[in-house]
Each structure stands twice: as structure tokens, then as C-alpha cells.
Amino acid sequence: MNTLNHFETPQLELLHRGKVRDSLRAPNGDRLIIVTDRLSAFDSVLETPVAHKGAVLNGLANFWFDKTRDIIPNHVIELVDANAMLVKEAEPIRVEMVVRAYLTGSMWRGYQQGQRTFSGVTVPDGLSKHQQFPEPIVTPTTKEESDREITPENLVSEGWVSQELYDQMKEKALALFKVGSDLLKEKGIILVDTKYEFGLLNGALILIDEIHTPDSSRFWSAEDYAKNPESAEQMDKEYVRQWLIANKVDGQYPRALTPEVSQEATRRYLDIYERITGQPLPTANEPTVGGDVHARLVGNLVRAGLMKDA
The missing domain is CATH 3.30.470.20 (ATP-grasp fold, B domain)
Known part of the structure; x- marks a missing residue:
């Protein structure tokens, strides 16, 4: 499965690894947020990443940040990749x-x-x-x-x-x-x-x-x-939460999703993106097997001047 579970590079300082996002210091002092395919539920990060999830979250956030600028300013500088956003340090x-x-x-x-x-x-x-x-x-x-x-x-x-x-x-x-x-x-x-x-x-x-x-x-x-x-x-993602609740064993939630649940979660993420924006996710047709989200991300960071050619 072609997913982005985490991102780090010796070229950029890792500032914080959250449940879903990795934050790094951009060369000019801004913050680079990488939205991964990790999924968090009930205060725990699951072992199974969900394909395209990070790009859906990043793209939707960018869509809404743009729609709400007249209500309040936000931290967005630029969407540099489907999974990466350059933001002001706040x-x-x-x-x-x-x-x-x-x-x-x-x-x-x-x-x-x-x-x-x-x-x-x-x-x-x-x-x-x-x-x-x-x-x-x-x-x-x-x-x-x-x-x-x-x-x-x-x-x-x-x-x-x-x-x-x-x-x-x-x-x-x-x-x-x-x-x-x-x-x-x-x-x-x-x-x-x-x-x-x-x-x-x-x-x-x-x-x-x-x-x-x-x-x-x-x-x-x-x-x-x-x-x-x-x-x-x-x-x-309530779909995933309900599956976890239904499959508790001895009071413990499962740590991983089945392939079927992971695929259904991907379908739901892609569907809500298209329903909200009116367009399919630009990277939705990337192959989930054999593709390389990481390579695409690095290439876009290099083109944006945030990394040297690796």
C-alpha cells in the first residue's frame, strides 16, 4: 500500500511529531507541516495508515482556509504538495x-x-x-x-x-x-x-x-x-471509531485495521473531499500499490526550494 506514515529528512529539523502531522523547520524559519496517512482514534494512533487520507485532510483544510479568510486570518503561506503545507510560525x-x-x-x-x-x-x-x-x-x-x-x-x-x-x-x-x-x-x-x-x-x-x-x-x-x-x-472517521468499538477485546480497541476497513476508510475520505470541493482529489489516481508518495513529496519540496535535490 502506497501510504505516507511519517516524514523526516536530515535537511530539515523535526519540530514535532503529532498524532497525524509532522512539523519541520523550513530553511527561512517558517513551519512545514506534513499531513501523513496516520489515523488517530480514542487518543491513540493506529498501526494501519489509510491511503490518501493525508492529502484529503491537507487539501480540505486549504480549501476552507481560503473560504474563511474574511472571518479570520490563518497561518497558510502555500500548499507545496498534496500532503504538505508551508505555514507561518504562530x-x-x-x-x-x-x-x-x-x-x-x-x-x-x-x-x-x-x-x-x-x-x-x-x-x-x-x-x-x-x-x-x-x-x-x-x-x-x-x-x-x-x-x-x-x-x-x-x-x-x-x-x-x-x-x-x-x-x-x-x-x-x-x-x-x-x-x-x-x-x-x-x-x-x-x-x-x-x-x-x-x-x-x-x-x-x-x-x-x-x-x-x-x-x-x-x-x-x-x-x-x-x-x-x-x-x-x-x-x-466515525466509521472507523464505530468499527473499533464493535471489535473491542477485553476492553481494548484493536491496534490495526483490517484491509477491508482501511479500504472503506479511504473510499470515504475521497468521497467527502469530492462532495465538499466539487472536484476529485488531484492525487486520487496515484496507484495505491507501486506508487511513491514520499518521492513525489520530496520532489515538490525540492522544487519549492525547501530541500536540496536529494
């Missing part, structure tokens, strides 16, 4: 702004167990699975080894952000969510929930990381939701 804010429009996922699981307050937001009794909220809600979490639900008040008191900065992040997150929801609605897709990450560049708030991708967001088919809300088609 000071990350260690908070995820999670916006939810429906009762589902981890929130629904907590709700079933009697939880009614989530990151300081209280929801009423009597709600059903996948029910839409009257208005989207913001349920922030900290960015730690394991993300932690936290109230806005505690974010301020613990020193994560100032009240002024939190208010600005909340305002921008809701504005971004509205733009995403409106555009996707035209394509028959519901933006169920998502997370946004922000940073500071020269003291100003900017959008970083990714936006409205299948890894950072939950998507449903609007047609399916209208027919039966509780069985709406999930057009994101």
Missing part, C-alpha cells in the same frame, strides 16, 4: 474550541449516563440521540496529553487564556461554524460538530491546524438525517 493556544450543533458522539454517551453539563453548557433532560440544538454550543477542551472538558471560567482562572481572548475565540468559532454549515448545506451535508484551533501571530489571533476536515469534524448526509436522524450516514 504561538499556539492550547485550547480546542469545539462547536456542536447536535447531541451525538461523546456528548451523547455522557448524556446517556446522566451528564447534563458539558464544559459549562447545561442541556435539558428529554433530548434524543442526534437531536439538533436550538443554536450551536461551544464546549472547549484543553490540549493536553488527554483532552479535558473545561469551562470558560476555568480556562481563564487556570491561565490558559484571558477572558478577552476567549470571547474572541468563541465569536470566531461560531462565525466559522456558520460559514461551514451554510456551504455544506448546499451540498446536502450537515456539519454536526467540529473543533477549531487558534494561535497568536504578532499578538493577533489567527486560525491554525485544520478546519472542517473529516478528522476535525463530524458530517452527516442531510438526506439520511431527514429520513431517520438516528441512522444518518456518517461521512467522517
Whole structure:
């Protein structure tokens, strides 16, 4: 299988290896983000990479960054490869702004167990699975080894952000969510929930990381939701999460995907890319066997002047 599981080179300093992204220092001091085909679920990186996944995430993030520049500046300088983005170096804010429009996922699981307050937001009794909220809600979490639900008040008191900065992040997150929801609605897709990450560049708030991708967001088919809300088609990596849940052994999730599940995950990633952008992924026809994503990436980094000819 032709996948990009990680990227490193002695020519560029490795700054950080996250669950999905590898960050390196570009020669001029900017940051080079390589979006790999690694897949993370339940705070763990699976052993099985998913073909084309990194290019889908990178391409969709670039699509949405471009669509939302009028709401908030972002860190993008240039898309240098299907799997690589050159970005401005920002000071990350260690908070995820999670916006939810429906009762589902981890929130629904907590709700079933009697939880009614989530990151300081209280929801009423009597709600059903996948029910839409009257208005989207913001349920922030900290960015730690394991993300932690936290109230806005505690974010301020613990020193994560100032009240002024939190208010600005909340305002921008809701504005971004509205733009995403409106555009996707035209394509028959519901933006169920998502997370946004922000940073500071020269003291100003900017959008970083990714936006409205299948890894950072939950998507449903609007047609399916209208027919039966509780069985709406999930057009994101929830498919993989549900497979992991169904195949737990002695309370442990599988560490690897079967070939069939990996291939179906690839199909879903490619499908959501085309549905959102209206175009197939440019690199979708690269052979999954015998091709070389790594060689293509290196060639594009050399052409962009970020590496010397290897």
C-alpha cells in the first residue's frame, strides 16, 4: 500500500511529531507541516495508515482556509504538495474550541449516563440521540496529553487564556461554524460538530491546524438525517471509531485495521473531499500499490526550494 506514515529528512529539523502531522523547520524559519496517512482514534494512533487520507485532510483544510479568510486570518503561506503545507510560525493556544450543533458522539454517551453539563453548557433532560440544538454550543477542551472538558471560567482562572481572548475565540468559532454549515448545506451535508484551533501571530489571533476536515469534524448526509436522524450516514472517521468499538477485546480497541476497513476508510475520505470541493482529489489516481508518495513529496519540496535535490 502506497501510504505516507511519517516524514523526516536530515535537511530539515523535526519540530514535532503529532498524532497525524509532522512539523519541520523550513530553511527561512517558517513551519512545514506534513499531513501523513496516520489515523488517530480514542487518543491513540493506529498501526494501519489509510491511503490518501493525508492529502484529503491537507487539501480540505486549504480549501476552507481560503473560504474563511474574511472571518479570520490563518497561518497558510502555500500548499507545496498534496500532503504538505508551508505555514507561518504562530504561538499556539492550547485550547480546542469545539462547536456542536447536535447531541451525538461523546456528548451523547455522557448524556446517556446522566451528564447534563458539558464544559459549562447545561442541556435539558428529554433530548434524543442526534437531536439538533436550538443554536450551536461551544464546549472547549484543553490540549493536553488527554483532552479535558473545561469551562470558560476555568480556562481563564487556570491561565490558559484571558477572558478577552476567549470571547474572541468563541465569536470566531461560531462565525466559522456558520460559514461551514451554510456551504455544506448546499451540498446536502450537515456539519454536526467540529473543533477549531487558534494561535497568536504578532499578538493577533489567527486560525491554525485544520478546519472542517473529516478528522476535525463530524458530517452527516442531510438526506439520511431527514429520513431517520438516528441512522444518518456518517461521512467522517466515525466509521472507523464505530468499527473499533464493535471489535473491542477485553476492553481494548484493536491496534490495526483490517484491509477491508482501511479500504472503506479511504473510499470515504475521497468521497467527502469530492462532495465538499466539487472536484476529485488531484492525487486520487496515484496507484495505491507501486506508487511513491514520499518521492513525489520530496520532489515538490525540492522544487519549492525547501530541500536540496536529494
